[in-house]
Amino acid sequence: MAFSTITDLDAGAAQRHSHALLQRILTTASISYATGPTGMGDGERVLVLGGTGYIGRALVPELARRGYRPAVLARSPEVESEAEYAGAEVIVGDATRAADVRSAVDVAPTAVVISLLSGRRPNDAEDCRLVDHEAVVNGIKAAVAHEVRQFIHVSDFGAYRPELIPQVYKLQVEGELIGQHHGHVPWTIVRPTAYFPYLSVAFGDVKNGGRYRIYDHGEWNVVNPIAREDLAEFIVNQVLADDAIGRVLPVGGPWTADNAVTLRGAGEMMFDINGRTPDWEVITMASWDKKIARLRRLGRVSRQLKPVVFYLEAAKYWSVVDHVAPAYGTRTLRGFMEKLKDRDFPTGSYRERMRKGTNVMPTDI
Template sequence: MAFSTITDLDVAAAQKKSNELLARLLSTSSETYVTGPVGQGTGERVLVLGGTGYIGRALVPELAARGYQPVLLTRNAEVKNDAEFASAEVAVGDPTRPGDIARLIEAAPVDVVISLLSGRRPNDAEECRLVDHEAVVNGIKASVAGKVRQFIHISDFGAYRPELIPQVYKLQVEGELIGQHHGPLPWTIIRPTAYYPYLSMTFGDVKNGLKYRIFDHGEYNVVNPIAREDLAEFIVNQVLNADALGRVLPVGGPWSEENVVTLKKAGEMMFEINGRTPDWEVVSMAAWDKKIARLTRLGKISKQLKPVAYYLEAAKYWSVVDHVAPAYGTRTLREFMGKLVDREWPTGSFRERMKNGTNVMPTDV
């Protein structure tokens, strides 16, 4: 990633730009999409790759409720006994092995394939290649061979500025679908903005009395995140929908005060919900840039430090790149945070838990 070094002028200009964008979004109604379920299935089989994760747990019940038969391929045999997936046919297999998806589709034809696949370690370039690219391409090839009627690729809004490894692979998959590199296959690409847990990672820190970190003013970017239930409804609206074929659909949550935020505003929400006065840990972006440069240099000679450099870059990316897309849904970030307030959070900071591998993301709501 090559961010240039930031000056005082850039710092002030970035805040001005974010506040102008916020004001524009809050005074405009987003009419690209009409919220509400569209389309009903009659038992069509929909294979969801990566369907056991955060979005999958909302998508599978939504598919079933809308008359489709969800089918899952997972590496985890326990999913067969999981009540959350009771409506799905569950096959055990690994999408990174080319034959596993193909055999599943050969055994019983599927109408639609939806990919939510994503590696668990975004700083591991090889895992990203294997999951975010190879496994999805395995799904595309099997879909072409099985004459699947539609392939829906859940990409990432960040693919417009692909500076993190998974986004680069998501963009490659987009190109291969659009260019029909693996054979004829009707496709739909969905680019969601951020999900609520990623804007609420440090909720427990704020609840436990710790500070909230911002870069300078904390207003380098604007995000309209989307609730998984709303995204699930949006995805199912595209299933076998002729209007969605050959389309790239960017989508985020409502353009309202409760849902469109800078990172500082997300922090203010956390303090307010927890009944605290805002208490910021202000880090200068100029100092952060120097830290990234130093660790990137050290990462070239130390295997241990390479992932650290990545996390610093990722923290910067999520703090400076706008993720604003047309609105869908009714749920808001504030409502999501409201659901977190009564729970117990482990002591220590989220960042310390990230370092020792015991991080807790609020992905159960």
């Protein structure tokens, strides 16, 4: 049977659905969460696994500001001298090694463990298994053995419709936590939508005079991304909060026109901020599907093609599947892009820059 990873949809129906969904959220107040910090710590130790990545760099200082004692398990000792970790205890170790995680939990009384672990190579199935599953399970087991009061798993909104390997592992970890597969530990699961840098990856190309790629009309889906500072505040609100225990919490950013967008809408923002008229590179979804199918067939004989297939499937997934979650925070995608306006970006095509290893993702803000 021939199948596509993502259910085939009619382009026109998808666009009508996106318009209706956008209209609904832009005219409704999201009432699931009240924005603002709730609860202060009293010096409780909170160990963050995966705390050296994009979200960790906002979460660790937020924990310190809110009266907790953050500890970070870091692969590199250099992390200790970085400003974000000034108020944190840095333990050098690797979360993929169970003994490192155990000793990071056991070295001092630990109230909470938070996992932000995520493989750096999402197209590498073995790396995903090691990090997105095994390393997080190391954290759960250590938390169970140490009787920590709460384990917070930062999962992914994609777990509602897991079609890419990292999402499948995120969901697997959720199931193991919920099923108390590794022993009893009070848990909270957070499912954030996309982060701003991922929706701004083409900003440099647009600024440099390039076109912005869309599939068909570019309105297959809607997303309300969330700022890392707002997500950090949201996560800290859940720390040792009774009503967060045993809950799965989907969360995204504000339901406003400068934050809730289709991918075409994100492109329009980029052109507008750069003072340009939109200039689209239109690819039909049908041709993209054919490309995926062809490379998948070839991937059966050439293992080297598998990671390439992942990127094509991921590009489709993020362009087709809605990521709309209850709103939290005040920061917007447009506000994020405004901060990119005066930057210089490397030239060359996306593919050339990937080959050279030039970072195209603005993850420093």
